[in-house]
Amino acid sequence: MNKSSGKTTGSAEQLLPELTREIFLADSYHTALGETLRILAGQMKPVYAECRSKLAKSSVWIILHNYRSNSGLTEAESLIGLSGNGSEFFKPSLEVIDEVWIADQSFTDDETLPESLRQQNRILSICLQVAFGSGRNDLIRLFYTDETKKLSDLKRHLQKLLPQLKRLLQKKYDVKEIRNSEQRYRTLFTEDLNPSFIASPIGIIKECNQAFMTLFGFKSKKAALESNFNDRFTNYMHQVFFWESLQQKEQINNHEMPASRVDGENVYTILKATGSYDQDSNLTEIVGYIQDITDRKKVEDALRKSEERYRSLIETTNDWIWEIDENFHFTYSSLKIQTILGYELNNVLGSSILDLTPAHQREEVEEEFTELAIRQEAFVGVEQYFEDSDGNIAIFETSGIPLFTNNGIFKGYRGISKDITERKKTERQIARMNDELENKVIERTKMLRIANKELEAFSYSVSHDLRAPLRSIDGFSQALIEDYGDTLDSTATNYLNRVRSAAQRMSTLIDDMIKLAKVSRTELSKKRINLSDIAESISNSLIEMNPDRDTEVIIQPNMYVMGDENLMKVVLQNLLENAWKFTSKEETTRIEVGSKNVDDEIVYFVRDNGAGFDMNYAKKLFTPFQRLHKETDFPGTGIGLSTVQRIIHRHLGKIWAEGEPGEGAEFCFTMRTSPNQSID
Known part of the structure; x- marks a missing residue:
């Protein structure tokens, strides 16, 4: 000093x-x-x-x-x-x-x-x-x-x-x-957690903090200081606003500006900026502060899209969405109220749900909603009656959930009401039609019983009244042959034999027709039966009657079904006799009875190596009196397979046949019952 x-x-x-x-x-x-x-x-x-x-x-x-x-x-x-x-x-x-x-x-x-x-x-x-x-x-x-x-x-x-x-x-x-x-400013600028920058009048970044570099993805301070403001904030309209505001010496406060990182990823920011000016009012420097609101914008965007989807769902659904407060007054209603009940939205908001309820039901509805408000519980599928703007009554199926404030205080209900007026009308019509149908069924059943009795009477008449003349024809023809055979030439004898044969065929045909009628009328007696045992019994009988035929019969064991035992015997009797008949001209008779699984369904079959048939005529097989072979080759009435088909149909199954001429035939059938199920 x-x-x-x-x-x-x-x-x-x-x-x-x-x-x-x-x-x-x-x-x-x-x-x-x-x-x-x-x-x-x-x-x-x-x-x-x-x-x-x-x-x-x-x-x-x-x-x-x-x-x-x-x-x-x-x-x-x-x-x-x-x-x-x-x-x-x-x-x-x-x-x-x-x-x-x-x-x-x-x-x-x-x-x-x-x-x-x-x-x-x-x-x-x-x-x-x-x-x-x-x-x-x-x-x-x-x-x-x-x-x-x-x-x-x-x-x-x-x-x-x-x-x-x-x-x-x-x-x-x-x-x-x-x-x-x-x-102090430099310390705050450097240590500020929010991105900050100083730029030249043309936007060149002169200074920035670490937060600025992180936000925009700059790998070094040098790279950041060589960049331009306009490179990050590329939206033209926002750029115009930014520069015009600064040129007019206006401070920019909390202006949302979209921006982009160095890697091209979009970010959203709130920008504050102010300019410094010389004595001639020329812009000399820009100081800016940025708040990164990307996460907030994503949440807002997700919320906006969710609200749009929610509103779109509400406005496009055919149901009426509403909210009421604790006093049952509407605080929200979807526009469907206008098309469903004909009320203007402004007239509904603030009104009570009781105002839309028919007068004779208001007291009851008020009690119900008061009880709901006390319990504060959700409700589902409640039928409600509302009166539309023309005074007509509409029926709604309503469900609702309670609403609460952030403090857990009950504040009302949000609900959805589906117009079921037409459905209820349809239900009433269906109920009326069901009643009518039930009455018709009772009447038709009664008529069917009468018809069955008449059919039984007719069958008896056929059996009794037709059989007697046929027996007479056959008997007198036989007596002529026996008593006057020596005086008759061969032509007369042949005529009498043909008369007897026709009378016998007619008698057999009458028997088969009566059997077919009985199959349709017989009440099913359901139980668990073994098809293998039935097939074996029938095949043994056929072999005993023709012991000289070279025969091979293969029967799959333990084929159990639920069905009527007598009727299933008729099925196998006809199928096996058919197989036996159409293999009569073969050197060796080969018949197989078994089952196979086709498309997860059990199919039973009777297969033979007999005459077979042309598949073009397969549909005729199950038609009464239709034959694919000559009477002289294979005699029969054409009723047997029709009887089999009717029995299988009564067991809710189906039957079909496959074959080739000279290659044998296979008759297949299914039954809609398993061994542990009832038939009907």
């Missing part, structure tokens, strides 16, 4: 350049005061000089620096650690009147002054006081031991210097504050 200005004479205004330099080079206000005292004392040559300060709300003046003509500037030990000794600069108050005066202190009792000074007979001082708006006052005193014109000149010079000195301190304060502000 022991510096010398080297100046001994001249005006105090000549000190301004040096004061300016030292004040602005000082690292604290405390140092600046010391340098000011040193320069003034070096110029004005006092025997002693000091600088004191009085802080706000204090009456004590503290010595900061002192100056002795023989030792130069020193720092008062008493101030170390007190306010004013750090880097804080106190802003001078230009509103407070600062003073320069001459004081006579010959009889002072101030013990802080040097002893050699207090022993002088005459002590004069020039005082210079600087006041601050904070309440601080700084006082510089220059002491002299003789009174000369010099003091008046010095006072005058200091009075001229004081305003300029205070402006220097003001500028020093402003510069220091700017530096502190810049440092």
Whole structure:
């Protein structure tokens, strides 16, 4: 601190350049005061000089620096650690009147002054006081031991210097504050979790923080600083808004702007930006702050799409969606109310659900909803009656769930009502038709029973009335042959034999027709039967009647079904006799009875190696009286397979045949019952 200005004479205004330099080079206000005292004392040559300060709300003046003509500037030990000794600069108050005066202190009792000074007979001082708006006052005193014109000149010079000195301190304060502000701003800018940037007037990024680099995917600070604002915010309309706002000196606050990362991924942001301008209103710099709202926008977009789907579902469904509060007043209604009941939506909202209920049911409905509100439970499929705008009654099937606030307080119901008016009408019609049908069934059953009785009577008539003439024809023809055979020529005998044969065939045909009729009328007696045993019994009988035939019969064992045993005997009797008949011309008779699985269904079959048939005529096989072979080759009435088909149909099965001429035939049938199920 022991510096010398080297100046001994001249005006105090000549000190301004040096004061300016030292004040602005000082690292604290405390140092600046010391340098000011040193320069003034070096110029004005006092025997002693000091600088004191009085802080706000204090009456004590503290010595900061002192100056002795023989030792130069020193720092008062008493101030170390007190306010004013750090880097804080106190802003001078230009509103407070600062003073320069001459004081006579010959009889002072101030013990802080040097002893050699207090022993002088005459002590004069020039005082210079600087006041601050904070309440601080700084006082510089220059002491002299003789009174000369010099003091008046010095006072005058200091009075001229004081305003300029205070402006220097003001500028020093402003510069220091700017530096502190810049440092604080840079710290906040760098450490801010939100992306921030500084850009040139054409959008070149001049500075950015780590959050900015992370948001846009820059791999290095260099890459970020070489980019342009317009490269990230590419939407043209938003760009126009951004630049026009800044050119018009308008601050951009919370403006949503879509942006893109370096890798092309879209992000959504909220931008705040402000511009700096020169004296000609030209934009010089842009400072921007960005809030990344990508996640929020995704949630909002998902919510919007969900709401659109929900609203689309509500408005396109044929059902009426509604919400009511705890007092049963509508707070929401879908537009279906207009098409279903004919009410305008605005007239429904705020009204009570009871207003749409027929008058004679309102009390009952109110009790039901009151009970629901107490229980606060969901309800499903409740039939409700509503009155439309024309006074017609519509029937709805209604379901609802209770609604609650975030605090769990019941606030009403949300429900869906399906118009079932037409369905209820249809149900009533069906019920009426069912009643009518049931009556018809009873009547038809009665008629069927009568018809069956008539059929039985007819069958008896056929059996009795037709059989007697046939027996007579056959009997008298036989008597003629036996009694007059010797007198008849061969032609007459042949005619009589043909008459007998026709009468016998007619009798057999009548028997088969009666059997076919009985098959249709016989009541099914259902039980578990073994088809294998029945087939074996029938085949053994056929072999016993024709022991000379070379026969091979293969029967699959344990084929069980649920059916009528007597009728199934008729089925196998006809099928096996057919097989036996049509294999009669083969050297070896081969018949197989078994089952196979076709498309997860059990198919039973009777297969032979007989005459076979042409598949083009397969449909005729099961038609009564239809034959595919000549009577002379294979005699029969054509009733047997028709009887088999009718029995299988009564067991809810189906029957068909496959074959080739000369290659044998296979008759297959199914039954809609398993061994553990009933037949019908």
